[in-house]
Amino acid sequence: MDLSNPLYKNQGIHVNIVLFTVNNGEIDVLLVKRNNQPFVGQWALPGGAVYNNEDTNDAMNRELFEKTGIKNIDAKVFSVFGNPNRAPQMRMLGIGYIAVIDKSAISFIRKSQKTDDADWFNIDEIPQLAYDHNEMVSKALEYLKQQVWQGGILKTLFPNGVTIPELYEVYSKILGQNLDRRNFRKKLLNDNILQDTEQVVKYKGKKSSKIYKII
Amino acid sequence: MDLSNPLYKNQGIHVNIVLFTVNNGEIDVLLVKRNNQPFVGQWALPGGAVYNNEDTNDAMNRELFEKTGIKNIDAKVFSVFGNPNRAPQMRMLGIGYIAVIDKSAISFIRKSQKTDDADWFNIDEIPQLAYDHNEMVSKALEYLKQQVWQGGILKTLFPNGVTIPELYEVYSKILGQNLDRRNFRKKLLNDNILQDTEQVVKYKGKKSSKIYKII
DNA sequence: TTTTATTTGCGTATTTCTTACGCATTGCAC
DNA sequence: GTGCAATGCGTAAGAAATACGCAAATAAAA
Numbered sequence: 001m002d003l004s005n006p007l008y009k010n011q012g013i014h015v016n017i018v019l020f021t022v023n024n025g026e027i028d029v030l031l032v033k034r035n036n037q038p039f040v041g042q043w044a045l046p047g048g049a050v051y052n053n054e055d056t057n058d059a060m061n062r063e064l065f066e067k068t069g070i071k072n073i074d075a076k077v078f079s080v081f082g083n084p085n086r087a088p089q090m091r092m093l094g095i096g097y098i099a100v101i102d103k104s105a106i107s108f109i110r111k112s113q114k115t116d117d118a119d120w121f122n123i124d125e126i127p128q129l130a131y132d133h134n135e136m137v138s139k140a141l142e143y144l145k146q147q148v149w150q151g152g153i154l155k156t157l158f159p160n161g162v163t164i165p166e167l168y169e170v171y172s173k174i175l176g177q178n179l180d181r182r183n184f185r186k187k188l189l190n191d192n193i194l195q196d197t198e199q200v201v202k203y204k205g206k207k208s209s210k211i212y213k214i215i
Numbered sequence: 216m217d218l219s220n221p222l223y224k225n226q227g228i229h230v231n232i233v234l235f236t237v238n239n240g241e242i243d244v245l246l247v248k249r250n251n252q253p254f255v256g257q258w259a260l261p262g263g264a265v266y267n268n269e270d271t272n273d274a275m276n277r278e279l280f281e282k283t284g285i286k287n288i289d290a291k292v293f294s295v296f297g298n299p300n301r302a303p304q305m306r307m308l309g310i311g312y313i314a315v316i317d318k319s320a321i322s323f324i325r326k327s328q329k330t331d332d333a334d335w336f337n338i339d340e341i342p343q344l345a346y347d348h349n350e351m352v353s354k355a356l357e358y359l360k361q362q363v364w365q366g367g368i369l370k371t372l373f374p375n376g377v378t379i380p381e382l383y384e385v386y387s388k389i390l391g392q393n394l395d396r397r398n399f400r401k402k403l404l405n406d407n408i409l410q411d412t413e414q415v416v417k418y419k420g421k422k423s424s425k426i427y428k429i430i
Numbered sequence: 431t432t433t434t435a436t437t438t439g440c441g442t443a444t445t446t447c448t449t450a451c452g453c454a455t456t457g458c459a460c
Numbered sequence: 461g462t463g464c465a466a467t468g469c470g471t472a473a474g475a476a477a478t479a480c481g482c483a484a485a486t487a488a489a490a
Contacts, residue, residue, distance in 0.1 A: 186440095209438060423456080445476100459465105
């Protein structure tokens with residue numbers, strides 16, 4: 001590679017994270033409001049440019065922390081966005097990360113110097129976003145649907161235990177269809193990913209239900 | 216992003232393709248011999264640096280063509296290699312592409328100005344490669360194993376039709392285990408991905424077998 | 431207070447998919 | 461010819477997915 005060739009100049013790398021959470025059976029995505037050029041004032045996915053001495057995973061966590069105060073997320077790459085014109089100033093390669101976390105485990109979302117606002121948005125009410133971030137969100141959701149049964153990606157969602165009815169809501173919402181509650185329970189218990197904690201929880205208007213830990 | 220900040224300077228993007236083919240029931244990977252710095256004289260995956268006005272998919276096909284003469288491969292990103300020190304000169308982000316093609320559909324492999332040699336290597340006899348390309352190959356193979364049953368990735372392997380015994384060899388080799396020939400046939404026919412062509416083919420030493428098209 | 435509706439949780443029957451394996455036929459090697 | 465491996469069809473047992481009945485808990489409506 002000839003470093004003096006202008007064809008190789010002015011390329012950057014963007015990392016962005018589509019951070020999902022589940023709230024009352026609704027799927028939310030974390031967005032931040034941009035306060036600098038380009039796309040000032042528009043909502044966007046948390047993320048930013050990677051330093052030249054920085055691993056992309058580290059960059060993703062650094063940008064997430066800087067813009068929202070959230071630390072150490074174990075996210076996975078779900079896609080790469082390689083269109084050279086996806087950013088206006090210069091070529092920015094886009095790396096899309098995805099994770100699902102427990103919102104209540106985050107004490108607060110920090111609105112840093114770098115953002116005017118940060119908040120969770122229902123997946124059905126996402127505004128027009130900066131860059132190609134709307135496309136990123138929909139691709140991430142597709143990926144989530146494919147991955148939801150083969151585990152892993154939901155482990156961090158309920159660090160303090162979960163009931164089967166709660167999991168039922170999450171799966172139904174992600175997959176966009178109503179599963180049979182009785183067969184859903186059977187499959188989960190059969191898959192040996194739930195550990196009985198001997199505890200129960202009682203929500204208003206419902207029967208009390210057992211709390212499990214996801215292994 | 217502050218373009219004058221040295222933290223953002225000297226970043227490049229590498230695309231590399233792990234191009235698999237199947238030969239006599241063996242899995243081969245296409246490698247090229249480097250003839251310029253760094254790693255002169257060492258074998259490597261086809262690929263190279265992305266131009267700043269170029270889509271990454273286009274860059275992958277351009278580099279593949281320049282170095283081997285192979286055109287228009289429909290490859291998928293299987294992983295991103297984001298370690299900032301994976302290339303010696305400067306930070307090069309690595310994008311790993313994967314595809315499986317029919318070797319016989321390629322008239323010849325061109326040894327261009329840019330490479331001293333280009334050849335297929337059996338997956339069990341891959342030499343020490345440039346950069347982190349050995350890791351790329353093994354990650355691509357993992358990805359291939361995961362994806363082999365849910366179709367798509369093998370479609371281009373047999374453009375002129377295929378027999379079930381031929382597919383049996385491919386699947387067995389990729390998955391690294393001997394499947395039951397009779398159940399393998401049943402599953403393929405049941406999955407409705409094979410279209411009977413009413414033709415048969417006869418290989419020396421074997422019974423004649425039906426030719427199917429993969430849909 | 432009684433009734434009604436909803437939710438959790440367990441059980442059972444049916445169907446579909448996977449796995450194991452028997453066997454006739456073809457074709458090469460000897 | 462005999463022997464052996466490959467193709468291709470079939471059947472049976474086992475595992476997994478699906479459909480649905482039903483009892484107990486609970487809250488809200490009558």
